[in-house]
Amino acid sequence: MPHTENNARPNLLFIFADQLGSAYMGCYGHPQVRTPNLDRLAAESAMFEKAYTVCPLCTPFRGTLFTGRYPVQTGIYTNWQRIGDNEKTLANCFNEAGYSTTYVGKWHLSERKHTTWVDHKDRGGFKDFVGWDNGHARHIGQKYFDGDSPEELIMENHESDDLTDIACERLDRRAKEDKPFCMFVAYQAPHPYCNPPEEHLDTYRDKPIAYRPTVDHDTKFSGYGNLDSSETIGVKEWTERYFGEITHLDAAIGRLLEKVGELGLDKNTIIVFTSDHGDMGGCHGRFEKSVPNEEAARIPLFIRHPQITGGLRISAPASSVDFMPTVLGLCNLAPCPTTEGVDYSALILGKDGAPERDTVIMQLTDWSCIVRGDDKLTLDPEGEQAKSFFRLSSDPYEESNLVGNPDESGTIGELTALYRQWLADAKSRA
Numbered sequence: 133m134p135h136t137e138n139n140a141r142p143n144l145l146f147i148f149a150d151q152l153g154s155a156y157m158g159c160y161g162h163p164q165v166r167t168p169n170l171d172r173l174a175a176e177s178a179m180f181e182k183a184y185t186v187c188p189l190c191t192p193f194r195g196t197l198f199t200g201r202y203p204v205q206t207g208i209y210t211n212w213q214r215i216g217d218n219e220k221t222l223a224n225c226f227n228e229a230g231y232s233t234t235y236v237g238k239w240h241l242s243e244r245k246h247t248t249w250v251d252h253k254d255r256g257g258f259k260d261f262v263g264w265d266n267g268h269a270r271h272i273g274q275k276y277f278d279g280d281s282p283e284e285l286i287m288e289n290h291e292s293d294d295l296t297d298i299a300c301e302r303l304d305r306r307a308k309e310d311k312p313f314c315m316f317v318a319y320q321a322p323h324p325y326c327n328p329p330e331e332h333l334d335t336y337r338d339k340p341i342a343y344r345p346t347v348d349h350d351t352k353f354s355g356y357g358n359l360d361s362s363e364t365i366g367v368k369e370w371t372e373r374y375f376g377e378i379t380h381l382d383a384a385i386g387r388l389l390e391k392v393g394e395l396g397l398d399k400n401t402i403i404v405f406t407s408d409h410g411d412m413g414g415c416h417g418r419f420e421k422s423v424p425n426e427e428a429a430r431i432p433l434f435i436r437h438p439q440i441t442g443g444l445r446i447s448a449p450a451s452s453v454d455f456m457p458t459v460l461g462l463c464n465l466a467p468c469p470t471t472e473g474v475d476y477s478a479l480i481l482g483k484d485g486a487p488e489r490d491t492v493i494m495q496l497t498d499w500s501c502i503v504r505g506d507d508k509l510t511l512d513p514e515g516e517q518a519k520s521f522f523r524l525s526s527d528p529y530e531e532s533n534l535v536g537n538p539d540e541s542g543t544i545g546e547l548t549a550l551y552r553q554w555l556a557d558a559k560s561r562a
């Protein structure tokens with residue numbers, strides 16, 4: 133019997149992008165980037181208006197996603213680290229509850245620095261695994277590995293298309309099984325260097341671009357995805373390619389969502405869409421991530437639940453540390469005692485007295501950040517020195533650093549104390 137009936141054990145399809153900031157999506161207000169399929173999914177979902185990654189970098193994001201714990205607790209602060217053997221993972225919880233667990237796509241959560249087979253011990257507990265560890269290849273000719281075979285396979289087409297085919301084939305398999313599934317699909321798009329098909333590049337090429345106001349047009353991009361080290365591209369070409377890659381990703385995800393409907397899985401499948409972090413896109417003179425700026429730190433987050441009709445907008449802030457407790461809650465699984473985040477399932481389902489977080493914490497090796505409402509304070513990792521303070525309500529593009537402004541010293545002191553208390557508590561639970 134296919135597991136499509138509405139019951140207490142819904143399926144989970146968790147789709148996430150790599151380097152897609154919410155600032156670059158139609159449903160989050162971008163005036164130009166076309167994301168019609170994701171916009172539709174957002175309109176049918178509980179959409180978080182303000183979601184932050186816990187850490188704007190691949191591996192630490194993934195370390196938190198699959199443990200529900202902060203970098204200071206997992207020790208995963210940088211790329212090329214693995215989940216510790218003593219951590220209880222999201223897939224462990226779903227396996228114990230009788231779900232099948234499937235991972236499709238880019239993993240990037242081990243100590244290997246090249247595109248390789250992912251060893252069983254590094255798979256975070258996922259039982260069916262098709263993907264690869266790390267590796268960027270201009271999205272064309274991506275290597276991957278299927279299941280238990282170390283045989284190297286190559287994606288013949290654009291990776292977003294072939295990955296969607298693989299995910300659809302896995303959905304076919306899961307739909308025939310007599311148990312619920314937990315399936316993650318991790319796209320590498322729109323991680324630069326972007327290489328979208330011509331039709332999507334043409335949507336933006338040589339058109340007037342709606343840049344964010346802080347873009348520095350002299351910024352140069354280099355170094356990723358087989359670009360020669362001497363080769364650089366400017367903001368205009370970078371942006372055309374990035375926007376095209378996002379629109380192509382949107383089309384691919386549209387196809388995946390269609391498959392869910394064709395198989396009749398939409399009646400009992402929770403669908404999550406998010407990303408690990410964003411990209412600066414030339415703002416303040418830089419590309420890439422690893423900084424607390426909104427362009428890099430704010431991520432899309434929407435969750436379509438069979439019980440949500442007509443969509444829901446959630447203004448409470450969310451962090452990627454909340455993802456694990458929230459999906460466990462939505463699937464009616466027991467909470468995992470080691471997770472740190474807020475279980476937002478009650479809020480998503482409109483229950484009274486549902487918990488919400490007041491502050492969001494971000495961490496990286498050389499900075500930490502606390503956001504409360506529209507106040508955003510960045511500090512050194514131990515919280516001893518303020519680096520920047522912005523009031524996003526009046527300064528959404530973070531142009532006026534208020535550290536040193538005597539009018540703000542009270543708020544900065546208060547947020548610093550909150551951060552230090554949080555850090556002490558988090559360390560005590562590490």
Ligand SMILES: [Ca+2]
Nearest residue numbers: 150151190408
């Ligand atoms: Ca990433």
